[in-house]
Amino acid sequence: MKAMPTSLITEGKIDLLVIARGLPRVEVEARDEVLVLTRKWRVRGIERFHTTVIKRFVNAAKLAILLGLQRSEGLKDGTRVRFTNTDPRLHQMFIESLKELGINDFSVHAYYCYCERCGLKKLKDVIKEFKKLTEVEVKAIYINKYAHKVVFQTDVNDRMLAMLLIRAEELLRELAAKGLLPREIVAKYVLGSLEGDGCIELRLKKSMNKDSEKADGLFLRISERNTEAAADLKEIFRRYFGIQLHSYGYDHIGSINLQRALMMLNDDIIPLRHKNKVVTRVMLAFRRKGLPWILVQLAKNHRDNWFTAREASKVLGKRCNHVREKLAALEKDGFLTSIKCKFSPNGKGTPIRRIYRLTEKAMQIESLLSSLPPNFSFFRKSY
DNA sequence: AGTGATTTACGACAGTGGTT
DNA sequence: AACCACTGTCGTAAATCACT
Numbered sequence A: 001m002k003a004m005p006t007s008l009i010t011e012g013k014i015d016l017l018v019i020a021r022g023l024p025r026v027e028v029e030a031r032d033e034v035l036v037l038t039r040k041w042r043v044r045g046i047e048r049f050h051t052t053v054i055k056r057f058v059n060a061a062k063l064a065i066l067l068g069l070q071r072s073e074g075l076k077d078g079t080r081v082r083f084t085n086t087d088p089r090l091h092q093m094f095i096e097s098l099k100e101l102g103i104n105d106f107s108v109h110a111y112y113c114y115c116e117r118c119g120l121k122k123l124k125d126v127i128k129e130f131k132k133l134t135e136v137e138v139k140a141i142y143i144n145k146y147a148h149k150v151v152f153q154t155d156v157n158d159r160m161l162a163m164l165l166i167r168a169e170e171l172l173r174e175l176a177a178k179g180l181l182p183r184e185i186v187a188k189y190v191l192g193s194l195e196g197d198g199c200i201e202l203r204l205k206k207s208m209n210k211d212s213e214k215a216d217g218l219f220l221r222i223s224e225r226n227t228e229a230a231a232d233l234k235e236i237f238r239r240y241f242g243i244q245l246h247s248y249g250y251d252h253i254g255s256i257n258l259q260r261a262l263m264m265l266n267d268d269i270i271p272l273r274h275k276n277k278v279v280t281r282v283m284l285a286f287r288r289k290g291l292p293w294i295l296v297q298l299a300k301n302h303r304d305n306w307f308t309a310r311e312a313s314k315v316l317g318k319r320c321n322h323v324r325e326k327l328a329a330l331e332k333d334g335f336l337t338s339i340k341c342k343f344s345p346n347g348k349g350t351p352i353r354r355i356y357r358l359t360e361k362a363m364q365i366e367s368l369l370s371s372l373p374p375n376f377s378f379f380r381k382s383y
Numbered sequence B: 001a002g003t004g005a006t007t008t009a010c011g012a013c014a015g016t017g018g019t020t
Numbered sequence C: 001a002a003c004c005a006c007t008g009t010c011g012t013a014a015a016t017c018a019c020t
Helices: A060-073 A088-100 A119-134 A159-177 A183-197 A227-241 A258-267 A272-287 A291-302 A309-316 A320-332 A360-371
Strands: A013-015 A026-030 A034-043 A046-055 A057-059 A081-085 A107-112 A138-143 A151-156 A198-205 A214-223 A246-248 A251-255 A336-342 A352-358
Touching (some): A034 A159, A060 A081, A060 A088, A088 A119, A107 A119, A227 A251, A227 A258, A258 A291, A258 A360, A291 A309, A291 A320, A291 A352, A309 A352
Antiparallel strands (some): A034 A046, A081 A151
16 A cells, blocks of 8 residues: 655655644744744733744654654653653654754753662763763753663753644644555654653563573553543554554553564664564574574575475475465465466476565565574573 | 553652743 | 743652563
């Protein structure tokens, strides 16, 4: 299914005028490159105002990430822009996306337990990392006895920007839920929201023999208490990624099968901190000669050439009739295409045979797999 | 998948300073 | 001293962990 073009996105850019125009009590002056937002209010009959200048045409993918982060970790009261998280890399994403809008004034605070067990080195190191990644100074550090990880808050003290982001997020989410946005943009939004409050759990079947541990499911969990947002997110996952989320209170959980996991890796929507779990899942399947292994074998031996079931059977080391079933399943899932053709070099057997070829999708997944580090021990759980 | 425990991140609140 | 916008600080609801 092809993504429908929308007036919101043109050549990968979003015109923020569309969003800014809808803001209550904000005057918008549209120029070629920038938008000048002015909000006026009265203090004892005297008019006062504040002005914010933002870029007008912004990269849709970067905005989508920003809005996903805003959805998950952003303050949503419309008084200012605030992002709270322990991971400096997320702040880096957040800050870089805001810079894309022409915002450069950030105010960052941190919280730390200062307990003896944690010591001061951890604080120093993380602050250093934060500065290195974001190029923003940390203004102050407060004591929070529970903050054994350093918690960072990035603020942009701008009401109008806060309102703009909230409005933009609603709009993007609603359009995505209706399937009106291109897949790659939605993927960025989803990445942003998963980075924040998505959680991926990998369950393994316990076994005596460590080498034969089996995957017992991969689950996606999003926590979202806003009913509308939760409904939209569920719809987005169903529509774009084929994942059915079930709600338990504010938690929305769905299982990710191997194929979906591969597609999600391919779409690059797995949050950084959960990527290794998904890769572990894929590697387990690889070791057990599941789909990833089969794709790699077929690609290694036939690349984008046509092959027969008999040839595949040699490569995969399985009986021909079993392979035929497997190939049919792969074709059904869009990893293979097949055609029937006349084919009787030596006059033996049926002259009409089915030949197969890996699809674009399969080749994409295969190159993804080969880009993963070959050293499997890297993917061992680290605890 | 369900549940209870832990702790983090969200949102509420308090403080500040400018203006009338 | 009342009002307002803006920003710093903190308590706890909710996000995540851990176990079955």
